[in-house]
Amino acid sequence: MRLDHIDLNLFVLFDALYRERNVTRVAMQLNLTQPAVSNALGRLRQSFDDPLFLRTPDGMQPTPVAERMVADVREALVLLRRSVGAGARFVPATSDKTFRLGMNDLAESLLLPALQSSLAHAAPGVAVASYYVDRASAVDELRAGRSDLLLDAPVFNARELRHAPLASLPYVVAMRRGHPLARRKMTEKAYLAAEHLHVSSRRRGRGQVEIALHSRNLRRRVSMRVQNYLVAARIAQQTDLLWTVPRVLLPLVDLVSRPLPFPVPPLEWHLFWHGNADGDPANQWLRQRLQALAGDLA
């Protein structure tokens, strides 16, 4: 394949199709018709002598050749956009960009209301879409540009990612109003004797509390494990389960709290993005916004 025989715009289409997995949506994004995109894909297929994307019930799935190409294509597009000036400037007041964020419902509850207020003033045309992103696919999400930023504990060590600390959230023990343990000081003995509620979107894996207890050869009994914080709050309000949560959540729920009777490291939130997006002004702008909002949380 000779580069002088290929229209470089086809790589823009390739990038969009890799992200969207849908020819029709790509056509709308690029202001083309579906057949125009289909024809362009045909030219790409001819150039690379590979189908690149296969039609499946789950959309247009990339072939191994496309998978091998995508990181280089995206990197090249970032460099091109930077050098030709398109995208080199990000003007929040006039931008209609949609930022795609990966975060759980705790982060959504704590950050998105303030982010929306802040955007309404500074960037009225900007939209935000938040998704739950599985840790196993997090690096792929960022590499493919399907997500702009991810918010999670510092659990990723892929060299292609960049990250920055966002917030450090200390834990407390929360429980319903009128709970028998709400009237007195929380002791380690009382904590360990109680039944607990735990929030995690993963099927297995120990949380921060379990790790802290394990280091002291202690265990607690988790009798209910759920995947989102708003559900957990309702359960805690209606049962005697204790819920060890970041203190910052308390203003959002009708629960009382006590200090933890043993040391547990705070929940560390980091912001992750792909190295390709490191110099992207829009990505930089949103990172700064989120860091400012997270600073207000603390």
Place this chain on the structure above:
DNA sequence: AGCTAGTGTCGGTACGTACT
């Protein structure tokens, strides 16, 4: 330099095909 005809490219419409 300006005009014209031939050629290639690309995106459009219309329609076919596959799948749910």
Place this chain on the structure above:
DNA sequence: AGTACGTACCGACACTAGCT
């Protein structure tokens, strides 16, 4: 039947060669 991708064909446009 509805949705989505691929194909056939057509027109617009750009480029080039040849002619005046």
